[in-house]
Amino acid sequence: MNLDESKFMGVVLMDTVMSLDMVREGARVVVKEVSGGGWARRLYQMGIVPGSQVEVVFNRGRGPVVVRVGGVEVSIGRGIARRILVQQATSP
Amino acid sequence: MKKRIVVGLVGQPNVGKSSLFNVITKGNAIVTNWPGTTAERHEGRVAHRGYELVFVDLPGIYGLSYLTMEEGISRNFIAGGEYDLLVVLVDSLALDRTLYLAVEIRELTGRVVVAVTKIDETHSRGIHINYELLEKRLGVPVVPVSALKNIGLEELFDTIIEHARREAPLLKVDYGELEPFISSIEQVLQPYQVLLKYPTRWLAVKYLEDDHDVEELLRNTLKDRYFELEEVKNETKRRIGKDLAAFASTRRMSFIQEHLIRDAVIKISVPKREKRPLLVFYNPYVAPVISIAIFFGLFLLVFTISTGYPLSVLLSSLGYSEFAQVLEEYSISSLMERLLEHLGGVISSALGEGLLSSLVVDGILGGVAAILLFIPLVAIVMAVLGMLEDSGLLPRLAVGTHVLLQRIGLSGHSLLPISLSLGCNVPGLISTRAVPSHSERLRLLLLAPFVPCQARLVVLLAIATAIGGFAGAILVPLAYLSAFAVFILLNYAIYALTAKKQRVELLLEIPPLHKPYVRVVWWFTWFYLKHFLIKAGTVIFLVSLVMWSLGHFTLSGAYTEDVSKSVLASAAKYLAPLLTPLGISGENAWLAAYAVIVGFLAKELVISAIITATSALSPKEAIEVLGLTTQSAVSLALFVTLYVPCLATLATIYSETRSVKYTLASLVVMLVTAYIYAAIAYAIGTLLA
Numbered sequence: 001m002n003l004d005e006s007k008f009m010g011v012v013l014m015d016t017v018m019s020l021d022m023v024r025e026g027a028r029v030v031v032k033e034v035s036g037g038g039w040a041r042r043l044y045q046m047g048i049v050p051g052s053q054v055e056v057v058f059n060r061g062r063g064p065v066v067v068r069v070g071g072v073e074v075s076i077g078r079g080i081a082r083r084i085l086v087q088q089a090t091s092p
Numbered sequence: 093m094k095k096r097i098v099v100g101l102v103g104q105p106n107v108g109k110s111s112l113f114n115v116i117t118k119g120n121a122i123v124t125n126w127p128g129t130t131a132e133r134h135e136g137r138v139a140h141r142g143y144e145l146v147f148v149d150l151p152g153i154y155g156l157s158y159l160t161m162e163e164g165i166s167r168n169f170i171a172g173g174e175y176d177l178l179v180v181l182v183d184s185l186a187l188d189r190t191l192y193l194a195v196e197i198r199e200l201t202g203r204v205v206v207a208v209t210k211i212d213e214t215h216s217r218g219i220h221i222n223y224e225l226l227e228k229r230l231g232v233p234v235v236p237v238s239a240l241k242n243i244g245l246e247e248l249f250d251t252i253i254e255h256a257r258r259e260a261p262l263l264k265v266d267y268g269e270l271e272p273f274i275s276s277i278e279q280v281l282q283p284y285q286v287l288l289k290y291p292t293r294w295l296a297v298k299y300l301e302d303d304h305d306v307e308e309l310l311r312n313t314l315k316d317r318y319f320e321l322e323e324v325k326n327e328t329k330r331r332i333g334k335d336l337a338a339f340a341s342t343r344r345m346s347f348i349q350e351h352l353i354r355d356a357v358i359k360i361s362v363p364k365r366e367k368r369p370l371l372v373f374y375n376p377y378v379a380p381v382i383s384i385a386i387f388f389g390l391f392l393l394v395f396t397i398s399t400g401y402p403l404s405v406l407l408s409s410l411g412y413s414e415f416a417q418v419l420e421e422y423s424i425s426s427l428m429e430r431l432l433e434h435l436g437g438v439i440s441s442a443l444g445e446g447l448l449s450s451l452v453v454d455g456i457l458g459g460v461a462a463i464l465l466f467i468p469l470v471a472i473v474m475a476v477l478g479m480l481e482d483s484g485l486l487p488r489l490a491v492g493t494h495v496l497l498q499r500i501g502l503s504g505h506s507l508l509p510i511s512l513s514l515g516c517n518v519p520g521l522i523s524t525r526a527v528p529s530h531s532e533r534l535r536l537l538l539l540a541p542f543v544p545c546q547a548r549l550v551v552l553l554a555i556a557t558a559i560g561g562f563a564g565a566i567l568v569p570l571a572y573l574s575a576f577a578v579f580i581l582l583n584y585a586i587y588a589l590t591a592k593k594q595r596v597e598l599l600l601e602i603p604p605l606h607k608p609y610v611r612v613v614w615w616f617t618w619f620y621l622k623h624f625l626i627k628a629g630t631v632i633f634l635v636s637l638v639m640w641s642l643g644h645f646t647l648s649g650a651y652t653e654d655v656s657k658s659v660l661a662s663a664a665k666y667l668a669p670l671l672t673p674l675g676i677s678g679e680n681a682w683l684a685a686y687a688v689i690v691g692f693l694a695k696e697l698v699i700s701a702i703i704t705a706t707s708a709l710s711p712k713e714a715i716e717v718l719g720l721t722t723q724s725a726v727s728l729a730l731f732v733t734l735y736v737p738c739l740a741t742l743a744t745i746y747s748e749t750r751s752v753k754y755t756l757a758s759l760v761v762m763l764v765t766a767y768i769y770a771a772i773a774y775a776i777g778t779l780l781a
Binding site for chain 1: 104154155157159185186188189192193335337338339341342344345346371374375376377379487490491494495498503504528595596597598599600601602603604
């Protein structure tokens with residue numbers, strides 16, 4: 001992740017792609033890809049689709065990750081969160 | 093004759109569908125089963141302007157692809173088309189997400205009215221909705237409603253009558269790069285249009301999304317031309333990517349944002365955010381402790397109201413034995429018992445002695461009593477859980493306990509089935525329908541019956557009082573610990589053997605916290621209580637009559653007042669030697685066997701069976717007659733806690749799995765586990781003494 005670039009441009013899409021379970025609390029991210037498993041469809045239906053904006057409400061490195069999407073909070077088990085690839089939406 | 097209009101009520105979970113259904117039907121729903129399943133079909137009728145509106149309440153679904161058995165029911169109903177109209181509910185507070193289902197349905201059918209719910213709260217949240225614009229864009233009527241404030245129901249009924257059976261043009265979502273492939277598939281499908289009964293465009297999109305049911309349908313209809321579709325799909329995946337469902341969902345979401353919501357919905361303030369202190373429920377280290385403390389506290393309170401225990405024990409050990417006695421006397425179970433005793437006395441004296449009196453008092457009233465006694469006890473547990481659920485606390489507790497449950501191969505989704513089972517196993521098993529993982533659900537259906545219900549609490553308390561002393565004091569906690577230990581160990585063993593330690597996952601929507609509404613809590617309570625009443629009411633009642641006959645007639649078919657000469661006693665005498673490893677032997681051992689057989693029907697009958705059979709005045713005296721030592725009484729109590737809870741539970745395992753094999757397996761697992769556990773407990777007890 002290039003910090004200078006993010007400062008420079010104000011609001012940017014950083015190119016680092018990471019899984020949702022690695023995103024720190026409070027960050028807003030854009031979903032890039034949801035991979036595999038029967039859970040994917042349920043995630044899509046809950047609004048977690050590639051391109052949607054998600055705010056990480058809670059993530060302490062253990063236990064489910066809680067995100068806010070479309071005005072609703074959703075708790076996502078870490079195993080599922082690991083399969084959701086995201087990109088940081090705005091720089092701090 | 094009134095004209096009938098069949099209306100399917102559909103919506104995503106938490107959009108307020110149950111509330112609306114209950115308000116519409118004023119609680120008068122007709123309950124039947126969905127064909128081929130045991131899931132209940134709730135139907136409510138409303139007379140309106142000369143029409144009869146038949147509302148069918150469908151299980152909540154997020155979209156047309158399904159994960160759980162209940163979701164499959166809704167999908168089949170919607171796709172089946174045997175309705176005049178669908179009312180699709182969307183949540184005014186979360187329109188962007190809840191419109192997803194409405195869009196999917198609008199791609200399939202034009203017989204739709206959209207109802208926007210919870211509009212009593214919309215304004216206070218700073219959300220403004222232009223309903224006319226939304227209506228124009230969706231191509232079907234949009235009606236704002238509020239179940240809690242009774243707003244918009246008349247308008248909804250009027251709209252339903254006006255639009256029933258009217259096919260609006262289908263909604264066309266722009267699938268972008270997918271479009272040329274959709275057209276190719278539609279071309280292949282063209283000749284089969286009449287045969288397929290569904291819009292070809294919808295079939296094409298669902299086929300590309302790898303929808304299992306649609307694939308099956310097309311394979312069976314197209315037969316040797318099916319490969320043409322497969323070719324198109326493979327080409328599509330090469331061009332666009334493997335996960336076409338993700339692609340299609342993304343396009344639907346952006347369709348909602350850009351073509352439905354834009355300028356039609358205005359949010360002035362940001363929706364209410366979770367207050368910081370509440371985040372504690374998500375904390376993986378603190379939340380399990382807090383969640384368990386909340387549950388422990390609540391259940392101690394519930395147990396105290398129901399039976400006096402454990403507060404009464406605490407009070408008497410502190411020297412307030414009078415107060416403890418009052419607490420026990422006015423506990424719900426003792427009040428109900430006295431009421432039923434009084435009733436039995438009145439009937440006995442009216443009918444006199446003899447067969448009829450015995451049939452009415454012991455056979456019928458005994459059976460009814462077994463159920464009646466537990467209605468308030470079960471209802472309290474359901475009401476407490478209903479409050480947790482409606483307030484939004486239960487989903488948070490599910491998240492909080494998920495980390496712990498995961499260690500034993502369960503997920504936060506198991507919290508409700510387990511806690512309902514503490515009240516009654518039947519609703520506990522019913523509630524497993526919402527557990528997304530199939531293997532997790534099967535394990536719960538097999539093992540949740542080990543969780544002690546209120547009936548077993550009552551039996552344990554009676555035995556504990558009878559044996560007294562140190563053993564009596566620790567019996568109840570010991571039995572609960574044993575039951576949970578067995579539940580956890582067996583579940584973990586099966587999980588480790590079958591699931592190869594694949595992680596059990598959680599995916600749960602967490603609604604905002606609010607004060608529980610009495611009405612909603614009552615609906616929750618009634619839903620689960622009803623299952624208890626129906627199952628227990630039919631199964632236990634009928635079988636209690638059979639048991640009464642077996643206990644009052646001799647092998648040669650003569651009526652007898654002496655239990656020891658009855659058919660049941662003969663069977664018990666035959667089985668009695670089996671109880672030797674539990675420390676129960678001697679000439680009166682058959683009485684314990686007799687109680688265990690009767691307890692198979694319903695646990696609460698164990699005590700009354702022993703008392704009647706021994707003609708004792710109290711459980712204490714009965715245990716003396718049985719010739720039980722403290723160790724063997726404890727061992728018997730543990731056996732009673734662990735073996736089949738009741739026939740109604742067994743019937744529920746069958747109706748939920750539809751498998752005789754599985755039901756028999758659960759029966760064997762419970763019996764064997766209880767037997768071995770009780771025998772070991774007796775051996776240890778003897779060693780300690």
